[in-house]
Amino acid sequence: MDAFSIHGGQRLTGSISVDGSKNASLPLLAASLLTNETVTYDCVPELSDIANMGRLLEELGCNVSRTDDKVTVIAVDETKSHARYDIVRTMRASVCVLGPLLARRGEVRVSMPGGCAFGDRPIDLHLRGLEALGAKIELDGGNIIARADRLQGATIFLGGPFGSTVLGTANVMSAATLAKGRTIIESAACEPEITDLANLLNAMGAKISGAGTPRITINGVEELGGATHTVMPDRIVAGTWAIAAAMTNGDVEIERFPLDHLLAVTDVLSTVGVHVNQTDTSQDSKCCTVQVVSERHLKPVMFTTQPFPGFPTDLQAQMMALLCLSRGNSIITEKIYPERFMHVPELSRMGAKLVRQGATVIVQGVDHLVGAPVMASDLRASASLVLAGLAAEGETIVSRVYHLDRGYSKMEKVLTELGANIKRIPDDQIIDGLPIVETVPAKKLVQTNR
Numbered sequence: 001m002d003a004f005s006i007h008g009g010q011r012l013t014g015s016i017s018v019d020g021s022k023n024a025s026l027p028l029l030a031a032s033l034l035t036n037e038t039v040t041y042d043c044v045p046e047l048s049d050i051a052n053m054g055r056l057l058e059e060l061g062c063n064v065s066r067t068d069d070k071v072t073v074i075a076v077d078e079t080k081s082h083a084r085y086d087i088v089r090t091m092r093a094s095v096c097v098l099g100p101l102l103a104r105r106g107e108v109r110v111s112m113p114g115g116c117a118f119g120d121r122p123i124d125l126h127l128r129g130l131e132a133l134g135a136k137i138e139l140d141g142g143n144i145i146a147r148a149d150r151l152q153g154a155t156i157f158l159g160g161p162f163g164s165t166v167l168g169t170a171n172v173m174s175a176a177t178l179a180k181g182r183t184i185i186e187s188a189a190c191e192p193e194i195t196d197l198a199n200l201l202n203a204m205g206a207k208i209s210g211a212g213t214p215r216i217t218i219n220g221v222e223e224l225g226g227a228t229h230t231v232m233p234d235r236i237v238a239g240t241w242a243i244a245a246a247m248t249n250g251d252v253e254i255e256r257f258p259l260d261h262l263l264a265v266t267d268v269l270s271t272v273g274v275h276v277n278q279t280d281t282s283q284d285s286k287c288c289t290v291q292v293v294s295e296r297h298l299k300p301v302m303f304t305t306q307p308f309p310g311f312p313t314d315l316q317a318q319m320m321a322l323l324c325l326s327r328g329n330s331i332i333t334e335k336i337y338p339e340r341f342m343h344v345p346e347l348s349r350m351g352a353k354l355v356r357q358g359a360t361v362i363v364q365g366v367d368h369l370v371g372a373p374v375m376a377s378d379l380r381a382s383a384s385l386v387l388a389g390l391a392a393e394g395e396t397i398v399s400r401v402y403h404l405d406r407g408y409s410k411m412e413k414v415l416t417e418l419g420a421n422i423k424r425i426p427d428d429q430i431i432d433g434l435p436i437v438e439t440v441p442a443k444k445l446v447q448t449n450r
């Protein structure tokens with residue numbers, strides 16, 4: 001497993017551009033199962049999760065091809081409907097093939113996703129939604145088996161104890177496009193990735209209105225056709241780069257920045273003393289160029305993660321890394337995944353002063369962080385450790401960077417372009433999570449000493 005070696009303290013400067021969104025791409029790619037015509041996607045990021053989704057679609061009878069950031073999918077064998085455990089266990093988001101397969105092929109067998117590094121992640125709301133559309137669902141040998149001759153439109157409430165469900169909304173909305181009659185999803189997820197999916201589905205011939213609001217209406221159609229779609233920029237990657245700039249007191253221009261999708265984040269950043277300014281106001285603020293500059297002394301802040309348009313859970317860890325360097329006490333409350341704090345003990349190893357009480361962490365700002373060997377067991381926690389490493393004194397080794405490869409395309413290359421001192425250490429040069437230190441052979445040492 002590769003690691004990153006980071007020598008902190010370099011101020012990030014320069015210009016970068018944000019890739020297409022991972023979390024939008026996954027359900028978008030799954031939507032290609034709803035037709036036997038070609039669906040073409042532009043701006044698909046090059047990530048291991050996307051490669052896994054490509055493999056899954058191939059197993060499900062699709063031809064998938066990629067040239068640069070363009071991906072083309074066509075379903076050529078519609079008899080296959082089994083998403084195997086081997087793939088689902090590498091990527092929970094495989095569950096988003098459930099709705100499209102059920103609607104188009106009438107039967108689906110998807111391995112039940114297990115728990116995840118940051119706690120229980122049930123899919124009861126997905127199943128409840130599909131049952132409301134008339135699916136018969138059973139569990140057999142760790143698989144969810146869902147069947148339906150033709151789904152029937154229904155009114156479905158998708159609210160759960162932590163708000164709505166993003167992939168659950170994607171599943172039910174995708175399935176309802178081919179249902180007979182009208183479906184209303186109440187308490188739907190309002191995340192921009194849902195709007196992006198609805199835009200693709202409508203381009204394929206679906207009749208969806210209200211995406212991006214808590215009530216989505218879908219009038220079922222007989223069939224869907226091919227389409228071409230450009231994936232929206234990744235708001236979590238964009239936010240991570242903005243925080244990286246701030247961590248190093250940098251001055252960075254970010255192109256394709258989805259400012260409109262990050263207002264809760266830029267609001268918190270501006271309280272902290274980090275300013276994200278759109279440089280050309282004639283551009284669409286969903287995909288524009290911004291300049292990130294920060295004040296010398298950062299201020300503390302209090303924030304809570306929430307469903308969109310609130311502060312995203314996927315940027316909580318990165319913001320915590322930044323607040324470690326503010327002057328005063330910040331309070332962070334996690335309302336989506338109350339256990340999503342694997343970065344806390346690792347940041348503490350780097351000198352952060354953090355106190356966790358349940359779903360809340362109090363961050364006591366420190367003057368500086370110090371480099372250390374660290375590791376995390378999920379994507380965003382790992383990102384926060386890289387950010388901390390960029391600002392820390394000395395060397396930080398972040399191991400298990402395969403987590404980062406799931407969600408950040410060539411992270412070390414982007415950061416190097418901005419002036420960071422970061423390099424990837426391949427697996428064969430690592431023992432017990434640490435790079436093998438090159439030593440001078442003993443014999444040579446003796447000779448030199450003479």
Ligand code: EPU
Pocket residue numbers: 022023024026093120121122123124125126127160161162163164165166167168189313314336337379380407
């Ligand atoms: N929940 C239920 N029942 C369900 C589904 C969800 O109780 O059937 C709960 C979850 O346990 C959680 C909350 O509802 O407390 C929200 O979960 P949601 O279903 O919205 O999460 P998801 O759709 O599985 C997506 C992203 C996550 C992101 C969450 C929340 C993708 C591929 N994943 O997951 O992204 O954290 O929405 O915004 O879109 C990441 O990129 O690092 C990541 C984890």
